[in-house]
Amino acid sequence: MVHPASERGVRIVASPFAKKLSKDLKLELASVVGSGPMGRIVGKDVEAAAAAVLSNGVPESRKPVAQSAPAKVSGTPGIELGCVVPFTTMQGAVSRNMVESLTVPTFRVGYTISTDALDHLYKKIKSKGVTMTALLAKATALALVKHPVVNSSCRDGKSFTYNSSINIAVAVAICGGLITPILQDADKQLQPHEYSTGTFSLSNLGMFGVDCFDAILPPGTGAIMAVGASQPTVVATKDGRIGMKSQMQVNVTADHRVIEGADLASFLRTLAKNIEDPKDLTF
Known part of the structure; x- marks a missing residue:
């Protein structure tokens, strides 16, 4: 009611x-x-x-700006082809952030992670309202505890901060824009606070079947991780035979002024261990 x-x-x-x-x-x-x-x-x-x-x-x-030529109607209701549509307030804010992000020197590192154990855990606890994104955020936060430089941020171009909290910003698409609600102190709990300042960002398009993509680094954060879909993959087993595993691709975009390639490699190895052996993701 x-x-x-x-x-x-x-x-x-x-x-x-x-x-x-x-x-x-x-x-x-x-x-x-x-x-x-x-x-x-x-x-x-x-x-x-x-x-x-x-x-x-x-x-x-x-409302579209008036055009001299007759408008063409697209296959999507409410959209006229050829018209000019001004940004909403939210789209303007997103545009400014994206342009600001271009001033930061970034680099990208990809990593393949097996998800069979995580998928099994998710099936067991999804009835309790826990989402796959929340589990990924928890695994990420636990890895950031061991690799604080990946959770750091540079805002003035002259220094950087080892952030005292781990606040995972999860990119969420809504009508007319993109927002990033925060899982605050995500290394300690799964319950999300509604809004805060993120120290690390997570973008998950795997739910839409996207297997691999790169994300743009939000201003003021050190890194953002793009998560692709988990796919059945043919792999070689330890005994030299052929087997099947579910695997996903994650790509991290990082601020190269603060974070080095070796830092991301170590972080991603720890993240893979947390996901492939997810016993610490619930408590």
């Missing part, structure tokens, strides 16, 4: 992430019905309200 987030004269009750999202999407919170405890508005309520607005008509900020 859902409740209004506020009555007349009473302040609107909403999570920090919901407030941030409503501001980015230019959506009035007063028009959103909350589904959280005591009618509190959470992120999914704002997303649902924004989707409802889009289905009833394109908002002013997204």
Whole structure:
């Protein structure tokens, strides 16, 4: 059952992430019905309200600029081919961050990891609400504990910081942009805080069947890891025979001012051990 987030004269009750999202999407919170405890508005309520607005008509900020030639309608409803569409506030913010990231000298390292044990663990605990991305974030955080330089960051071009906390930023695509909710202190718990400052980023397109890709480094972080899909693969066994294993490809993009190739290689070896023997991922 859902409740209004506020009555007349009473302040609107909403999570920090919901407030941030409503501001980015230019959506009035007063028009959103909350589904959280005591009618509190959470992120999914704002997303649902924004989707409802889009289905009833394109908002002013997204209306195409008028063209002299007749518009061509694409196969996707609501899109006119050949028109010019200005960025939303969120798209503008993403654009500025991406341009800023181009000023950082980066390099990339790939690694193949067997996932049979992780897949087995996930099947056992997914009914409890634990996602594969959360397990990957936990495995990553435990590896970062042993390799703090990969969790470091350089913001002024003159020095870098060994961050005291491990906060995994997980890239999430929403309507009109990309946000990165944080798994704060991810080496200690799986429960996500809604918004904070990430020290390491994780982008998982494996759920969409993508087997390999590179991610752009977000400004202010030392590294981001791109996770591909787990695929059945023919491999040679230890006794020289042919066998089958599920394997996934991960590619890490890192700030080369701070992190060296050997640092990433050591980090990825530890990550592979955590995933291939996932006994420490739940407790």
